[in-house]
Amino acid sequence: MRTSRAGFHREIGSLEEIFGFLEDFAKSAGVDEGTALVIDLVVEELFTNMVRHNEGGGDRIAVELERSGDQLRIELVDFNVEDFDPSSVPQPPLTAGIEDRRPGGLGLHLVRSMVDDLHFEYEPQARQMRVWATKRLET
Amino acid sequence: MLEIVSGDGKVHLRGRFDAAEVDRARGVFDGIADSCVVDFSGLSYISSAGLGLLFATQKRLVDAGKALTLVNLNPHIREIFHIAGFDKIFEIS
Numbered sequence: 001m002r003t004s005r006a007g008f009h010r011e012i013g014s015l016e017e018i019f020g021f022l023e024d025f026a027k028s029a030g031v032d033e034g035t036a037l038v039i040d041l042v043v044e045e046l047f048t049n050m051v052r053h054n055e056g057g058g059d060r061i062a063v064e065l066e067r068s069g070d071q072l073r074i075e076l077v078d079f080n081v082e083d084f085d086p087s088s089v090p091q092p093p094l095t096a097g098i099e100d101r102r103p104g105g106l107g108l109h110l111v112r113s114m115v116d117d118l119h120f121e122y123e124p125q126a127r128q129m130r131v132w133a134t135k136r137l138e139t
Numbered sequence: 140m141l142e143i144v145s146g147d148g149k150v151h152l153r154g155r156f157d158a159a160e161v162d163r164a165r166g167v168f169d170g171i172a173d174s175c176v177v178d179f180s181g182l183s184y185i186s187s188a189g190l191g192l193l194f195a196t197q198k199r200l201v202d203a204g205k206a207l208t209l210v211n212l213n214p215h216i217r218e219i220f221h222i223a224g225f226d227k228i229f230e231i232s
Contacts (some may be wrong), residue, residue, distance in 0.1 A: 094224030107187035
């Protein structure tokens with residue numbers, strides 16, 4: 001099993017540091033290049049959602065990655081935030097032409113499409129939002 | 140890091156098109172006023188932030204009777220476009 005965990009400042013400018021962290025994990029966990037790009041995408045989309053929608057939250061957002069056999073787990077935890085129901089975000093109209101499309105909602109749709117499971121859990125007493133995704137790796 | 144080189148009706152993208160790069164890239168894409176080829180051959184990664192800027196540019200151009208054409212997408216980025224339904228919004232070759 002390989003696990004990496006770190007906290008990052010709540011700002012879009014943290015992405016460069018985050019990608020470095022993800023690259024180190026991918027190398028040490030023996031993850032292939034295609035899966036590494038999926039990890040980058042999942043973490044970027046979830047992280048930027050937290051930065052944009054949880055204004056006033058804690059200074060840091062925690063990112064944890066774990067590989068156990070052919071299972072990959074990606075988890076982000078946001079602190080001191082209000083509850084938010086991601087299922088309330090409508091799926092974009094994927095078959096629509098450009099005149100009927102709007103830019104929103106795409107990030108969560110991409111994440112859902114690229115992992116096997118995606119879960120959101122809010123702990124009201126701790127005011128923590130935990131999001132985790134799992135993906136089975138091809139071996 | 141994203142590198143953008145534009146000229147002669149073409150825009151070449153190189154590197155990674157993520158949320159941290161969008162504000163800088165917006166300065167280039169907002170300046171596109173005519174139909175244009177966007178060459179993805181040097182691009183390894185794109186997220187919804189990059190897709191959103193391309194979408195806004197395409198919408199503005201299509202409203203003016205013009206369009207972006209995207210070329211040389213790697214398989215990973217092509218899949219992202221397919222999942223997003225953007226293969227119906229852009230001409231991709």
